[in-house]
Amino acid sequence: MNKIIEVAGEMLTNGEVQLVVGYEKGSNGNERPAFIDAPEACNKLIFDGSCKINLAVYLTKKHIKQKGKIAVIAQKATLASIVTLYTENQIAIENIVALTFDANSNVVKLRNIDEIIEFLKAAGKSSDELDDKIEEIEKMSTEERWNFWQEQFSKCFKCYACRAACPLCYCERCTVDQNQPQWVQVPATKTGNLEWHIMRAMHLAGRCSNCNACSNACPQGIPLNLLTRKLSQEIFKEFKYEPGTAVHQTYALSDFNIKDKENFIK
């Protein structure tokens, strides 16, 4: 903990970066984003691994980019998001330093995309209880599964916190905000909610960094991460695509290959 305060403070003092995007303790005791531009303010930085927000979401924001060079405190998923944002030409990587931690809790500075990818490879993959939950849902009958999601989506009021918290939902004008033509119903109706959540999950298929920011952001606690995680699994199974493992990978849903399997067409 003290190490991150020290490193961030140093970077601001010697002008290596102009802004540190990290976490601080919020008034409800949870971690929340902190934006620090003065070395003496680095004392409030905390990192205890329970951070629910993926700070990569701020790297594409105009008012953050304007600050200059940025150090961002990154968890594994944040790093994977940075790689995808880089691949999709959304960030200038030379303006970003990712601060993360090795297995001994030492601060590691990652200054370019190759270092990030190397770090992620070394860190390896870990499974969590979400995979078990997906298995549980897969065991359901089609009808049970449909009812499960209908019940979940019925709680949605379309506040779009899931979209806002996602580092990869960076579109300036989302499909749901387009009205000529209008692709998706605007009101939080049964159809509108279903359309939105299917669309969101499909647009993240194979891009999602599995940071769980969407479900953490949902005021209603809808487990949206199950959808994106499931699609990540599918994309990996079919195309061996995994965010954060290489740059310039082709994004499964926008790429055409003559060798693509067509056995799903029945």
Next chain:
Amino acid sequence: MNTESYILSEQNLAKLINGFIEAGKTVFAPFKDKAGKINFKKINDFTECDIHYIQSVFSAKAAVFPPVEKLFEYRNNKFVQEIKDPLPSYFPETILFGAHPCDASAFAVLETVFTNDYTDAQFSERKNKLTVLGLSCSTGDEHCFCTSVGSDPSSAKGSDILLSLLKNGNFVADIITEKGKIIFDKSKDLFEQSNGNEEKITAIIPDKFKIDELDQKIKNSFEKNIWQAQSMSCLGCGACAYVCPTCSCYDIQDLGTVYNGSRVRCWDTCGLSQFTVHTSGHNPRENQGQRWRQRIMHKFNYQPEKIKLLGCVGCGRCSRACPAGISIIENLQKITKE
């Protein structure tokens, strides 16, 4: 009318609520879902509701201002062109049970907005048919600040009957309005005489700021650069407005085809970047700082000036729902200290 107080046991409260349901009334009450989230929902039996809660995720405003509401239906073809209005007279008599004083007092703000210069028929019909059985707060948390915006955890504002939990598990029922009196008169046998000195369990909500100071400061803060700083972490979603009991902005949308469909109004929010986009493409509120300023100024400056009511009831839902952990109390305190 003079407030009369009675004692209502939990069993009799259950009888009262189930009586409404049996009589065909719609009863909205706090309901805890499988994920542990509390929201107001139509219940079919008293046992479904959970009244020992601090705050629901969404407010109770949907009882009068549903998230999606049909304004009219249309048919348009070779043979028929017609527009069918919904008949507000079909709206059911509704009981809102277990809403805390913050939610109950928010109806005054909504009512002023929806009936100020034009009487919104659907809102008014819903509001006229609504009876509020409020529930004083016996607990609160760090996000509650009703005492700083002119209310308190046992305020009767907006309630027709106000229930307050007693140490022995029973409730004191204060009959506040004529609507409340009608309910009392119909179910007199469920209420017992109060001796006036029962011990209520009332939440303690400390003062977070002085509203007069905030009022003085905020008047001159439009051009200050506090808004950008405060909204630095704002992600630009609509969670704060959708959970808010007083936010009343809506969008109007057509669902259907050229041949048939309906026009609906649905919640909208100034937090979303698209909210103010003109047809030309110009957006007068081009950054999140300006949108955040609008939200705060609307509630603490424009509404007090225009409708003589604060646009905030201190429920703290916005702070609880914010994915970026933005605390309204903290930011209002900062404005006060500017």
